[in-house]
Amino acid sequence: MEQDVATSVKVDPEQPQTRYDRILRKVAKCISYIFFPFFVPVYGVLLFFHVAVLRCQPVSFLFLNLLLAVFFAVLLPLACVYMLKKYGVITSVKMTRKEDRLVPYFCTAISMFIGAVLMYYSGMFVFVYGGLFAGAVCVIVNALVSFWWKISAHTMAMGCWFGCVLNVWCTPPLSLFVDHAVDLLSLLLIMSALVASARLYFEHHTEGQVLAGFLNGVFWGYMVLYFLEPR
Secondary structure, eight states: OHHHHHHHOOOOTTSOOSHHHHHHHHHHHHHHHHTOTTTHHHHHHHHHTTSHHHHTSOHHHHHHHHHHHHIIIIIHHHHHHHHHHHTTSSSOTTOOSGGGTHHHHHHHHHHHHHHHHHHHHHTOOHHHHHHHHHHHHHHHHHHHHTTTOOOOHHHHHHHHHHHHHHHHHHSTTGGGGOSSHHHHHHHHHHHHHHHHHHHHHTTSSOHHHHHHHHHHHHHHHHHHHHHHSOO
16 A cells, blocks of 8 residues: 555656755746747847947937837737637647747737837837847748747747847947947857756757757848848
8 A cells, every 4th residue: 555655656857856956947947037039129129229329319219119129029929929828729828839839929920020110110220120120030930940840939039139239240330339249249148058058957948949949040130130231
């Protein structure tokens, strides 16, 4: 009887068994939440607000574009995910299954595209609204790949951020507007590595999926800005 009771109690592999594991789990969860893919475009907009050419702009102009980024990159996509879950289109708001990602991804891409267009017509600089365009393209690519492979959206968002900053740094005269670009790129690489480690810790992705997400973001973040920049 005692043996039957003992064998019936199963240990959940996802539950940390030591204090060290509990700390690692909390840190990884915080990193995943802080750098949630919907939030990263807003971080990018705030970052570019600190470059020289934008520091001289009216506060009302910057605040308007920040509101556009928050609404179309965060609030509207989150609302879409909630409604899709409510009506049974997806099984979880976390979208851990690749089958749950297709419709929310396309909704997010459309929302970010609209936000970028509105930023463009507000008079915002190309390296700011171009970041939202690049994010929309990255999300569409992720959605298409999700038919076969669940690449990481977290590292995709970080890669897109890195690619946009890399493009601005490599493109005169835009490079004149970014202070300490090398330090910034180094910091983004470190943050991207932390995000990748967090996703691997929870075993939501393989190493290949994490790397593919980052490279997808870097490529489209750089190339979309390249094609949008005036010649």
